[in-house]
Amino acid sequence: MADVITVPQVQPVQPALKFLRVIPGVLLLAAVGYAGKLLEQNVGAYAKAHHWTFPNIEYVLWAILLGLAISNTVGVPEIFRSGVATYEFWLKAGIVLLGARFLLGDILKLGGVSLVLVAIEIIGSLAFMTFLGRLFKLKPKLTTLLAVGSAVCGVSAIIATKGAIDADDEDSSFSIAAILALGALALFTFPVIGHFLHLSDRAYGLWAGLGVDNTAEASAAGALYSDAAGKLAVLVKSTRNAMIGFVVLAYAIYWASKGQAQAVGNKAAFLWEKFPKFVLGFLLISVLATYHFFNKDQVGALANLSRWAFLLTFAGVGLQTNFSNMRKQGLRPFAVGAIGEVVIAAFTLALVYGAGKIFGW
Amino acid sequence: MTTEVEVVKSGSRWKPSLDTLAVLVAFLLALLVRTGVFKHVPW
Numbered sequence: 001m002a003d004v005i006t007v008p009q010v011q012p013v014q015p016a017l018k019f020l021r022v023i024p025g026v027l028l029l030a031a032v033g034y035a036g037k038l039l040e041q042n043v044g045a046y047a048k049a050h051h052w053t054f055p056n057i058e059y060v061l062w063a064i065l066l067g068l069a070i071s072n073t074v075g076v077p078e079i080f081r082s083g084v085a086t087y088e089f090w091l092k093a094g095i096v097l098l099g100a101r102f103l104l105g106d107i108l109k110l111g112g113v114s115l116v117l118v119a120i121e122i123i124g125s126l127a128f129m130t131f132l133g134r135l136f137k138l139k140p141k142l143t144t145l146l147a148v149g150s151a152v153c154g155v156s157a158i159i160a161t162k163g164a165i166d167a168d169d170e171d172s173s174f175s176i177a178a179i180l181a182l183g184a185l186a187l188f189t190f191p192v193i194g195h196f197l198h199l200s201d202r203a204y205g206l207w208a209g210l211g212v213d214n215t216a217e218a219s220a221a222g223a224l225y226s227d228a229a230g231k232l233a234v235l236v237k238s239t240r241n242a243m244i245g246f247v248v249l250a251y252a253i254y255w256a257s258k259g260q261a262q263a264v265g266n267k268a269a270f271l272w273e274k275f276p277k278f279v280l281g282f283l284l285i286s287v288l289a290t291y292h293f294f295n296k297d298q299v300g301a302l303a304n305l306s307r308w309a310f311l312l313t314f315a316g317v318g319l320q321t322n323f324s325n326m327r328k329q330g331l332r333p334f335a336v337g338a339i340g341e342v343v344i345a346a347f348t349l350a351l352v353y354g355a356g357k358i359f360g361w
Numbered sequence: 362m363t364t365e366v367e368v369v370k371s372g373s374r375w376k377p378s379l380d381t382l383a384v385l386v387a388f389l390l391a392l393l394v395r396t397g398v399f400k401h402v403p404w
Contacts, residue, residue, distance in 0.1 A: 092383035281384035
C-alpha cells in the first residue's frame with residue numbers, strides 16, 4: 001500500500017508580510033510624486049516672483065526627473081524596491097478610475113477610430129521589426145519579443161510572449177531593457193516634437209498612444225503635453241493593450257508549428273488569460289459614469305484619485321529607470337529597437353495626420 | 362521494501378493577478394466615493 005502524505009502548498013511569503021514589504025517603496029513613490037507636485041507649484045511661482053524666464057514644468061516631468069536622479073545617482077535601496085515595483089499596479093488602478101471621465105459614446109467614437117489605427121500600427125510595426133531583426137541577424141525569438149514589445153504594449157507584451165513561445169530569459173531581459181530605454185527617450189522627445197509640429201491635443205494624444213510602447217511612458221508622454229492629450233493617450237494605449245492576447249496567440253501558434261513552443265490548447269482561455277482586465281474595468285466605470293451612477297462631484301473625486309494613482313506611477317517610471325543597467329544589455333538589440341522606434345514614431349505620426357485629414361480634425 | 366509516496370498538494374487558492382487586483386482596488390475606491398465615505402478628494 002502506498003503511504004499517502006499530504007503536503008500543504010508552501011506559501012513562500014505570507015500576504016501580510018508581502019503587504020508590509022511594499023510599504024516603504026510605496027511611501028517613496030508618494031514622496032517623490034508629491035515633491036514633483038510641490039516643485040511644479042513653487043518653482044514657477046518663485047521664478048515669476050524673481051522675474052526669471054523659466055519654462056512651466058509639470059509635476060509629471062518633475063516626478064520622473066526626481067525618480068531618474070535618485071535611481072541613477074544613489075540608486076534605490078533594496079528596502080524600497082518591491083514597493084517601487086508596484087507602480088504598474090497604480091497605473092492600472094489609475095486607468096480604471098480614469099474611465100469615470102469618459103462617456104461611453106466618446107469611447108466608442110474615439111475607440112472606433114483608434115481601433116483602426118491600432119490595427120494598422122500593429123501590423124506595420126510587427127512587419128518592420130521582423131524585417132529589422134532579420135537584417136541585423138538577431139535571434140528569431142529575440143526579434144519576436146522586440147517586435148511584440150514595440151507593436152503592442154512594451155514590457156507586459158514581452159513577458160506574456162516570453163511564456164507563450166518559450167523564449168530565453170536573456171532574450172526577454174534584452175528586449176525589456178531596449179523597450180524601457182526607448183520609452184524613457186520617448187518621454188522627452190514626443191512632447192518636444194509635438195510642440196514643434198503644433199499638434200492639437202487630439203492628434204498628439206493619438207500619436208503618443210500609438211507610438212510609445214510602455215503604458216506608463218505613453219500615459220506620461222501624453223500627460224506631459226496636456227490633460228486632454230493624456231486622457232486620449234491612455235484610451236488609445238488601452239486599445240493597443242486589448243490586442244495583446246491576439247498577437248501573443250498568433251506568435252504562440254507560429255512557434256508551436258515550428259516545434260519550438262508548447263501547443264496552445266484552449267484558445268479562448270488563452271485569450272482571456274492574456275487579456276488586460278484593467279481595460280474591462282475602465283469600460284465598466286465609464287458605463288457607470290455615462291448612466292449617472294456617479295454625480296458630478298463624485299466624478300471629480302474619482303478623477304482626482306486617478307491623478308494620485310498616476311502620480312505614483314510617474315515617480316515609479318523614473319525610479320525604475322537605470323541607464324547603467326540598460327547599457328550592460330548590449331548595443332545590437334537596442335540599435336534594432338531604436339531604429340524601429342524612430343520608424344514607428346514617423347509611421348504613426350503619418351497615420352495620425354492621415355486620420356486628421358479624413359475626419360477633418 | 363519500497364515505499365511509494367504520493368504527494369497531494371492542498372490549499373491551492375485563487376490568486377488574483379496584478380491586473381485583477383488593480384481593478385478590484387479601483388472599484389472599491391469608486392464604491393467608497395459613491396457611498397460618500399470619500400466626499401472630496403483634493404488635488
